[in-house]
Amino acid sequence: MNRNKIPDMDIPRRTLLQAAILAACIALGLPAPAAAASGPLRVVTTLPDLADVARRIGGDRVEVTSLTKGRENLHHVVARPSHLVALSRADVLVQVGLSLEMGFLPGLLENANNPKIRPGSPGFVSVSVGWSALNIPTVVSRKDGDVHPDGNPHLNLDPRGGRQIAERILAGLVAVDPEGQSAYETRAAQYRKELDAAEARWDAAAKDWSGKKIVVYHMEYDYLARRYGLEIVGTIETKPGIPPTPGHIAELVEKMKSAGSVVILTAPWSNSGEVEQIAKATGAQVVELPNQCGGIAGTDTWIGMQDLMHERLARAFGTAAPKR
Ligand SMILES: [Zn+2]
Structure with missing residues (x-):
C-alpha cells in the first residue's frame, strides 16, 4: 500500500x-x-x-x-x-x-x-x-x-x-x-x-568536483552527483520517504567522521533538526539547495535555479563559481 x-x-x-x-x-x-x-x-x-x-x-x-x-x-x-x-x-x-x-x-x-x-x-x-x-x-x-x-x-x-x-x-x-x-x-x-x-559554465565550475563527498537528506541530488562524480557517503533518511532513526543517525555520523570532509545537502523542506544535529556532531558544512524552482530567492527560472545550485556547491567545495 x-x-x-x-x-x-x-x-x-x-x-x-x-x-x-x-x-x-x-x-x-x-x-x-x-x-x-x-x-x-x-x-x-x-x-x-x-x-x-x-x-x-x-x-x-x-x-x-x-x-x-x-x-x-x-x-x-x-x-x-x-x-x-x-x-x-x-x-x-x-x-x-x-x-x-x-x-x-x-x-x-x-x-x-x-x-x-x-x-x-x-x-x-x-x-x-x-x-x-x-x-x-x-x-x-x-x-x-x-x-x-x-x-x-x-x-x-x-x-x-x-x-x-x-x-x-x-x-x-x-x-x-x-x-x-x-x-x-x-x-x-x-x-x-x-x-x-x-551547461558549459556549469561543467567548467564543476571540473574539480569529482570525488567530493556529500551526504543528502533525501535522494534528490543523485543525478547532480552522477553528473560530476560526487561521492554520496550516505542519506539522512533511512530510505526514501522514511525519516531517520537515532540509530541510523549515529551510524551515519561515524561513517562521515571516517570519510573526512563531507558536505551535507538539504532542501528547504528537509533542513531540519536532524541536519543540524549531524552537522554539529561532525563539523560538516550544510548547503541548502533548491529541490524545485521558486523556493529560494533567485530560482524563479530553471537555469537560474541551476546557477544557484552550482554557486552554492562551488562555495562549499572551495572552487570557482560559474561565470554567468
Ligand atoms: Zn524523492
Whole structure:
C-alpha cells in the first residue's frame, strides 16, 4: 500500500468539490470549466520548473500555472481545491512522472474530470518519458517507503534535466496545438542555445568536483552527483520517504567522521533538526539547495535555479563559481 495515496473520494465529497470549483470560478469572475473560452492554451504543470520551461517554449500561445510553489516536499504535496479548479480548466497538464506526483495527482485528475488531460490523451505530458532513471528498486515494499518505486524521479535537479524537460514539453505543445509548431520550435531552439551556454559554465565550475563527498537528506541530488562524480557517503533518511532513526543517525555520523570532509545537502523542506544535529556532531558544512524552482530567492527560472545550485556547491567545495 502506498501511504501517500489519497483515498478515493466518495460521491458526496466529489459533488462538493465540483460545487467548490464552480463557486471558485464565479468568485474569480472566470467562466465555468465547461465553457472554456478560446485564447492561450491553458497549461498546468505540477512543478514550477516545468512551468518556467513551458513559458519559455510556449511564449504568448500559453498561459501557465504550477500546482506546487517551490518549498514543498514533492512526495507530500497536499491536494487543494485551487488545484482542482486549475486542472478542470486545463488544456495541457505537464507532470514529471516516475511516480513523483502519485500522492496527489491521480485523485485530483479523477475529480477534475477533464478528458483533455486524462493519462493517455495528447494533453497529458510526462517529461520523464525516455529518461533513464537512476535507483530503480529491485524490490518495492512498504518498508522501503515506496516513494521512488519507478526509480529516482528528481530529474529536474540534473544539470541536463532542462534539456529533457524542454524536449518533452515541445513535443507535447506541438501535439496539442499543431498550428503553433513553428513558433514553438523557434522558441525551443533559442532555449537550447541558452542551455548550451549554461551547461558549459556549469561543467567548467564543476571540473574539480569529482570525488567530493556529500551526504543528502533525501535522494534528490543523485543525478547532480552522477553528473560530476560526487561521492554520496550516505542519506539522512533511512530510505526514501522514511525519516531517520537515532540509530541510523549515529551510524551515519561515524561513517562521515571516517570519510573526512563531507558536505551535507538539504532542501528547504528537509533542513531540519536532524541536519543540524549531524552537522554539529561532525563539523560538516550544510548547503541548502533548491529541490524545485521558486523556493529560494533567485530560482524563479530553471537555469537560474541551476546557477544557484552550482554557486552554492562551488562555495562549499572551495572552487570557482560559474561565470554567468
Ligand atoms: Zn524523492
